[in-house]
Amino acid sequence: MDTKMNYNRRFGVLKLTPKCVNAEFPKTFQLSQEQLNFFAENGYLVMKNLIDFGLLNNYSSVNILNMDTKMNYNRRFGLLKLTPKCVNAEFPKTFQLSQEQLDFFEENGYLVIKNLIDFGSLNSYRKRFSEICDGSAPRGMVTIVKEPKLIKEAKTLEDCVNKMQDIIDDEVFATYVENPGLLDVVSQLIGDNISAVHTMVINKPPGTGRHPPHQDLYYFPFRPAEKIVTTWTAIDEVTIENGCLYVLPGSHRGDLHRHGYPEDLYYFPFRPSEKIVTTWTAIDEVTIENGCLYVLPGSHRGDLHRHGYPEKFEQLFHGIMDEDKVAPEHKRVDLVMGPGDTVFFQSGLVHGSRPNVSKVYRKIISCHYASGDCHYIDITGTVQQKIADEIVAAFKKRGVDLTYEEMWRHKCKQVKPTKSNL
Numbered sequence: 243m244d245t246k247m248n249y250n251r252r253f254g255v256l257k258l259t260p261k262c263v264n265a266e267f268p269k270t271f272q273l274s275q276e277q278l279n280f281f282a283e284n285g286y287l288v289m290k291n292l293i294d295f296g297l298l299n300n301y302s303s304v305n306i307l308n309m310d311t312k313m314n315y316n317r318r319f320g321l322l323k324l325t326p327k328c329v330n331a332e333f334p335k336t337f338q339l340s341q342e343q344l345d346f347f348e349e350n351g352y353l354v355i356k357n358l359i360d361f362g363s364l365n366s367y368r369k370r371f372s373e374i375c376d377g378s379a380p381r382g383m384v385t386i387v388k389e390p391k392l393i394k395e396a397k398t399l400e401d402c403v404n405k406m407q408d409i410i411d412d413e414v415f416a417t418y419v420e421n422p423g424l425l426d427v428v429s430q431l432i433g434d435n436i437s438a439v440h441t442m443v444i445n446k447p448p449g450t451g452r453h454p455p456h457q458d459l460y461y462f463p464f465r466p467a468e469k470i471v472t473t474w475t476a477i478d479e480v481t482i483e484n485g486c487l488y489v490l491p492g493s494h495r496g497d498l499h500r501h502g503y504p505e506d507l508y509y510f511p512f513r514p515s516e517k518i519v520t521t522w523t524a525i526d527e528v529t530i531e532n533g534c535l536y537v538l539p540g541s542h543r544g545d546l547h548r549h550g551y552p553e554k555f556e557q558l559f560h561g562i563m564d565e566d567k568v569a570p571e572h573k574r575v576d577l578v579m580g581p582g583d584t585v586f587f588q589s590g591l592v593h594g595s596r597p598n599v600s601k602v603y604r605k606i607i608s609c610h611y612a613s614g615d616c617h618y619i620d621i622t623g624t625v626q627q628k629i630a631d632e633i634v635a636a637f638k639k640r641g642v643d644l645t646y647e648e649m650w651r652h653k654c655k656q657v658k659p660t661k662s663n664l
């Protein structure tokens with residue numbers, strides 16, 4: 243309770259409760275001098291019951307109940323609903339892609355294959371993740387990445403571990419990287435000479451934010467792009483609510499875009515600021531639990547502050563800077579997937595993932611594969627230099643002094659080798 247009261251005091255929580263009767267709603271509201279003074283002093287003012295219930299209900303029915311709107315939404319965003327089989331099927335070791343699937347991959351930059359990984363394996367990955375978290379299995383060389391904003395409230399480590407990476411030497415997780423069916427598909431996309439260049443299990447606990455749109459190629463100092471492919475397999479059911487992946491079909495054929503920490507702020511390019519005001523009306527009951535607004539009274543009199551990603555020093559992942567132009571919402575295709583379903587995508591494809599607003603974990607396992615025919619490139623002065631510098635500096639802070647290329651050479655492991663330049 244103490245924490246709650248401090249929270250309320252610190253952020254000046256606004257509790258807005260709608261009246262449950264239809265009142266008379268006048269068309270003018272004369273503000274008192276006291277209200278005007280309060281607004282000038284604190285920068286905000288709450289008016290109770292300003293908008294009538296009839297209007298609020300209209301807004302609700304447009305957004306929630308109108309089936310047509312919902313169907314248009316599905317059509318617009320091209321939702322892919324993939325339902326897992328609830329039986330243990332036979333899992334063959336080879337998957338011959340049809341010409342149609344190969345063409346789809348070339349055209350769109352991604353391809354989903356249902357039920358590629360068996361339930362026994364998925365359970366072993368889920369169990370291994372939990373055991374490493376609770377200390378009953380050795381961590382070995384696995385790197386654990388926590389979600390900073392979940393650490394304080396987490397009841398167990400699993401509630402705040404977002405990711406385990408460098409899993410290639412773990413005896414359980416490595417079975418994914420070397421799964422014959424998976425490698426058979428990869429070899430049809432990039433050829434037979436295959437190296438695993440980066441591996442991870444992503445847990446995405448409830449409360450984890452979005453992964454901004456990005457291109458995996460941005461991280462890789464080798465080419466050609468079409469010889470690098472990512473596999474991303476659902477361990478749990480993956481839904482829009484728990485943070486599914488989305489892709490921008492065809493974007494792998496575009497440029498490698500400028501990335502950075504996205505500035506989720508909408509500056510107005512006009513002034514004076516005291517002549518710009520926002521209105522924000524509760525349609526539903528607004529509570530602390532469902533995400534009420536908070537304000538810092540008086541902060542409107544301070545400077546316009548620098549904005550960015552609060553977790554920037556922990557995350558080491560960037561998003562595309564020109565997000566609205568490069569990855570507009572209407573072009574994003576959500577990949578709703580069942581356990582074992584696997585998406586393969588080309589390294590230049592723009593993709594990201596939704597925030598997890600559900601109450602369940604969203605575990606997936608993923609590997610980036612590159613053909614051993616790839617070659618290293620010099621990224622000095624290119625859009626890639628920013629992340630390379632940041633990662634090299636982060637390693638140096640932990641006592642590991644390597645160039646970006648050396649770092650990648652350490653990570654790469656041949657899994658279907660004849661020879662590899664990586």
Ligand SMILES: O=C(O)CCC(=O)C(=O)O
Pocket residue numbers: 444446453458485487593594595606
């Ligand atoms: O699984 C996710 O949430 C997104 C992962 C991703 O896009 C990545 O690591 O490149």
